[in-house]
Amino acid sequence: MNNCAIEVHNLTTTYGGAPVLWDIDFELPAGQIIGIIGPNGSGKTTLLKTIMGLLEPSSGYVKIFDQDLEKMRERIAYVPQRESVDWDFPATVEDVVMMGRYRKANLFRRSNRTDLAVVAESIEKVGLTPFKKRQIAQLSGGQQQRVFIARALAQKADVYLMDEPFVGVDAATENAILSLLEEMKAQGKTVLIIHHDLQTVSDYFDYLVLLNTRLIAKGTPQEVLTKENLSNAYGGQLTLLAKVANLIKENEFPIREKDMDL
Amino acid sequence: MNEFWIILTASIVAINAALLGCFLLLRKMSMVGDAISHAVLPGIVVAYYLSGDKTSILLLIGATLTGVLTSYLITFLSKKARIQGDASIGITYTLLFAVGMIMISTWLKGNVDIDMECVLYGDVALINLDKIIIDGNLYIGPRAFYVEIIAFAIIIVSLLWGYKGFKILSFNEDYAQSLGIRTGRWHYFLMTLVSLTTVVAFEVVGAILVVGFLIVPPATAQLLTNRLPFMLIVAALVGIVSAIGGYYLAVWLNVSITAAMIVVSGLIFSLAFIYVRFRERLGNKSVTEHLPI
Numbered sequence: 001m002n003n004c005a006i007e008v009h010n011l012t013t014t015y016g017g018a019p020v021l022w023d024i025d026f027e028l029p030a031g032q033i034i035g036i037i038g039p040n041g042s043g044k045t046t047l048l049k050t051i052m053g054l055l056e057p058s059s060g061y062v063k064i065f066d067q068d069l070e071k072m073r074e075r076i077a078y079v080p081q082r083e084s085v086d087w088d089f090p091a092t093v094e095d096v097v098m099m100g101r102y103r104k105a106n107l108f109r110r111s112n113r114t115d116l117a118v119v120a121e122s123i124e125k126v127g128l129t130p131f132k133k134r135q136i137a138q139l140s141g142g143q144q145q146r147v148f149i150a151r152a153l154a155q156k157a158d159v160y161l162m163d164e165p166f167v168g169v170d171a172a173t174e175n176a177i178l179s180l181l182e183e184m185k186a187q188g189k190t191v192l193i194i195h196h197d198l199q200t201v202s203d204y205f206d207y208l209v210l211l212n213t214r215l216i217a218k219g220t221p222q223e224v225l226t227k228e229n230l231s232n233a234y235g236g237q238l239t240l241l242a243k244v245a246n247l248i249k250e251n252e253f254p255i256r257e258k259d260m261d262l
Numbered sequence: 263m264n265e266f267w268i269i270l271t272a273s274i275v276a277i278n279a280a281l282l283g284c285f286l287l288l289r290k291m292s293m294v295g296d297a298i299s300h301a302v303l304p305g306i307v308v309a310y311y312l313s314g315d316k317t318s319i320l321l322l323i324g325a326t327l328t329g330v331l332t333s334y335l336i337t338f339l340s341k342k343a344r345i346q347g348d349a350s351i352g353i354t355y356t357l358l359f360a361v362g363m364i365m366i367s368t369w370l371k372g373n374v375d376i377d378m379e380c381v382l383y384g385d386v387a388l389i390n391l392d393k394i395i396i397d398g399n400l401y402i403g404p405r406a407f408y409v410e411i412i413a414f415a416i417i418i419v420s421l422l423w424g425y426k427g428f429k430i431l432s433f434n435e436d437y438a439q440s441l442g443i444r445t446g447r448w449h450y451f452l453m454t455l456v457s458l459t460t461v462v463a464f465e466v467v468g469a470i471l472v473v474g475f476l477i478v479p480p481a482t483a484q485l486l487t488n489r490l491p492f493m494l495i496v497a498a499l500v501g502i503v504s505a506i507g508g509y510y511l512a513v514w515l516n517v518s519i520t521a522a523m524i525v526v527s528g529l530i531f532s533l534a535f536i537y538v539r540f541r542e543r544l545g546n547k548s549v550t551e552h553l554p555i
Contacts, residue, residue, distance in 0.1 A: 016344060049436070052440045053439070053440070054436055054439055054440060070442070073440075073441065073442040076440075077440075078436075078437060078440035080434065080436055080437055084434070084436065085433060085434045086288075086290070088484070089288060089432070089433050089490075090288075090484060090487055090488050090489050090490045090492070090493045091429075091433065091488075091489060091490060092488070092489060095489065095490070096433070099429075099430050099433070099434070099437065099438075102426055102430055102438070102441055102443065103441060103442065103443075104441070104442045104443050104444070107424070107426050107427050107443065108423060108424070108426075135488035135489070137488070151437075155441075
């Protein structure tokens with residue numbers, strides 16, 4: 001791939017001896033909105049954390065634009081799961097978004113005018129300007145998710161990794177995120193998103209990675225969302241699989257006629 | 263004059279503990295503060311045994327390092343040995359505290375300066391026995407006061423200098439790490455400051471009740487404030503008011519000064535809690551109405 005944003009090479013990550021990711025190998029195209037899908041416990045979050053250097057892989061490596069992560073920190077931004085922090089923390093929307101401007105090198109300096117301008121702009125982009133002085137506990141779940149996305153935007157990165165940004169958000173937030181993704185794509189940014197709702201994947205994403213400890217499939221939604229791939233990834237979760245099979249039928253994706261013993 | 267020095271010294275103990283306690287509370291690590299305050303005992307004993315002086319620099323450093331070792335062991339047990347977080351705290355600090363007890367009962371048997379009573383409860387009323395006198399007869403205050411004020415200076419400078427680091431570590435450690443910030447170093451930096459606080463405080467308020475100063479004022483402040491700088495200031499103020507109020511309560515009822523201070527801080531916490539609940543009842547509806555969706 002000549003325009004590759006993220007290369008994951010033979011990656012294995014273990015947790016207490018058991019592999020969570022096993023020999024994952026893929027290259028992701030730059031400038032696209034990419035979805036990571038797979039059942040619960042399939043290692044989606046672990047993959048994101050390993051790419052971000054938060055977990056040490058047992059073997060294999062990750063390259064961002066053909067460089068080591070340490071050299072590319074400035075160009076890659078991470079949006080953790082909303083539930084991973086305590087929103088009772090005494091901070092306002094502005095305080096949290098400002099953290100997107102923190103760097104190892106500027107931790108001991110005061111925030112400057114550029115930082116303030118970038119923070120204001122990022123808050124505006126997610127539509128939270130009226131709430132910028134509000135304490136983060138006094139926001140709805142969707143607004144909290146948008147705070148996290150604004151914080152990543154404040155990093156002015158080229159690659160964004162988002163862990164389940166659509167979970168538990170209201171329609172307004174979902175639309176805000178989707179239009180933001182369109183804008184980011186137009187600017188040539190690469191966005192990697194963990195997603196669990198199979199009904200929306202083909203609408204949201206240009207490219208998909210289907211995961212269940214191993215890499216099951218990667219490619220365009222049409223290539224990935226076949227019955228064979230999905231049954232390989234989701235196994236016995238029949239109701240879900242039946243639902244997806246119907247959906248695929250409705251969307252007229254190519255599926256084989258045999259083996260419909262759902 | 264004794265009264266003045268007691269209140270002043272106890273207030274500084276309370277401020278030191280309250281400031282660091284805020285970060286422990288926000289990181290959900292308050293009980294690590296508890297563990298450290300007990301586990302520094304063997305460090306104190308070894309350093310005292312070697313130096314023969316309760317206030318030597320060696321003792322401060324030795325004991326502080328024991329505290330850092332404690333936090334390292336807790337992390338090691340919970341991450342590497344996969345023992346539940348609270349269990350690894352329990353294993354580490356009871357073990358170290360027990361070793362310290364044995365050391366005291368063997369090496370320091372019958373010693374007048376350090377015994378279990380002193381370690382567990384401290385005695386702020388006795389700090390004036392260890393005076394600093396210069397020029398032969400000029401009394402400039404108890405030694406404990408100067409030890410506390412130096413610790414206070416170290417803590418203030420560290421927090422001002424590392425404010426952003428401690429803040430992002432407390433709110434979202436993973437995210438800080440994703441920015442390339444060395445969260446491990448910040449963690450041990452914080453643990454060093456917590457150890458220092460409990461080591462210098464043990465003589466004044468004892469190993470048990472210093473935990474009260476670490477947790478209660480920050481918890482009160484978190485109820486009342488919604489920005490970190492205010493939380494730190496309010497926690498320190500609650501600590502000071504507890505120290506002053508506790509002293510007079512103790513004099514009035516003729517009871518332990520430290521205990522009275524913690525009781526007062528508990529009362530302040532209860533009042534704050536009732537106030538916040540009351541305010542929520544009245545104001546909650548109007549807040550949610552303004553939230554779109």
